[in-house]
Amino acid sequence: MTTTGPVAAVDVRSGLAAVRRDIAEACAEAGRTPSSVTLVAASKTVPPEVLDVAIAAGQLVYGENRVQEAKAKWPGLRDRHPDVELHLIGPLQGNKVRDAVALFDAIHSLDRPALAAALARQCAAQGRQPRLLVQVNTGAEPQKAGVLPDAVDAFLDTCREEHGLAVSGLMCIPPADEPPEPHFALLADLAARNGLAVLSMGMSSDHTTAIRAGATHVRVGSAIFGARPRGPVPPTEDTA
Numbered sequence: 284m285t286t287t288g289p290v291a292a293v294d295v296r297s298g299l300a301a302v303r304r305d306i307a308e309a310c311a312e313a314g315r316t317p318s319s320v321t322l323v324a325a326s327k328t329v330p331p332e333v334l335d336v337a338i339a340a341g342q343l344v345y346g347e348n349r350v351q352e353a354k355a356k357w358p359g360l361r362d363r364h365p366d367v368e369l370h371l372i373g374p375l376q377g378n379k380v381r382d383a384v385a386l387f388d389a390i391h392s393l394d395r396p397a398l399a400a401a402l403a404r405q406c407a408a409q410g411r412q413p414r415l416l417v418q419v420n421t422g423a424e425p426q427k428a429g430v431l432p433d434a435v436d437a438f439l440d441t442c443r444e445e446h447g448l449a450v451s452g453l454m455c456i457p458p459a460d461e462p463p464e465p466h467f468a469l470l471a472d473l474a475a476r477n478g479l480a481v482l483s484m485g486m487s488s489d490h491t492t493a494i495r496a497g498a499t500h501v502r503v504g505s506a507i508f509g510a511r512p513r514g515p516v517p518p519t520e521d522t523a
């Protein structure tokens with residue numbers, strides 16, 4: 284991204300303002316208070332100088348997809364802005380768990396027993412306790428990470444009982460070519476029946492729909508920062 288001058292700063296501020304308006308409207312329609320929804324700004328590929336602008340505009344919660352990119356970008360930003368909260372929203376590879384536990388305040392992509400075991404070990408070793416969300420593959424898409432809906436209850440038991448992990452909620456990314464409502468409703472049902480309060484669902488195209496379905500965290504990137512540069516999709520990091 285090379286458009287980091289004053290124009291980009293104006294764009295980011297107006298993008299943020301527009302998303303905040305959308306969230307406030309959706310909350311009003313759903314009879315919810317705006318403070319019940321956390322905007323997680325999805326900042327993959329967004330350079331630090333643009334993030335400085337967003338932080339100055341009061342956006343304090345960010346989601347990154349890749350541990351490596353976050354590790355390169357955020358320590359410097361956080362020195363300047365210690366009140367920023369950082370979430371991992373992309374898949375987590377086994378050999379990145381140590382870095383992830385050190386860096387992130389929340390991890391949305393817990394999706395397999397080996398990862399639960401590794402997270403439990405690192406949390407104990409580092410004395411850190413990032414909030415954990417289990418990613419659910421609501422559309423049972425073969426190429427997508429996440430626990431299958433039928434396996435969620437058992438996986439949550441494994442996390443709690445075998446690994447002593449406190450799970451706060453669930454996350455999903457609905458199939459790109461389907462209406463998201465049934466997927467959001469399924470995630471909300473799974474969370475409710477397991478007594479989980481946090482629901483991470485909804486992106487730029489469907490965050491207001493997600494709020495009406497009960498989202499507590501919406502992960503919004505392009506509606507704030509503009510379209511991401513085209514290029515090869517980053518490799519997924521989903522092998523333990």
Ligand SMILES: *Cc1c(COP(=O)(O)O)cnc(C)c1O
Pocket residue numbers: 325327348372373456485486487488502503504505506
């Ligand atoms: C990039 C990303 C988002 C945000 O997507 P936009 O469509 O740009 O809002 C949300 N969640 C995850 C997991 C992402 O990778």
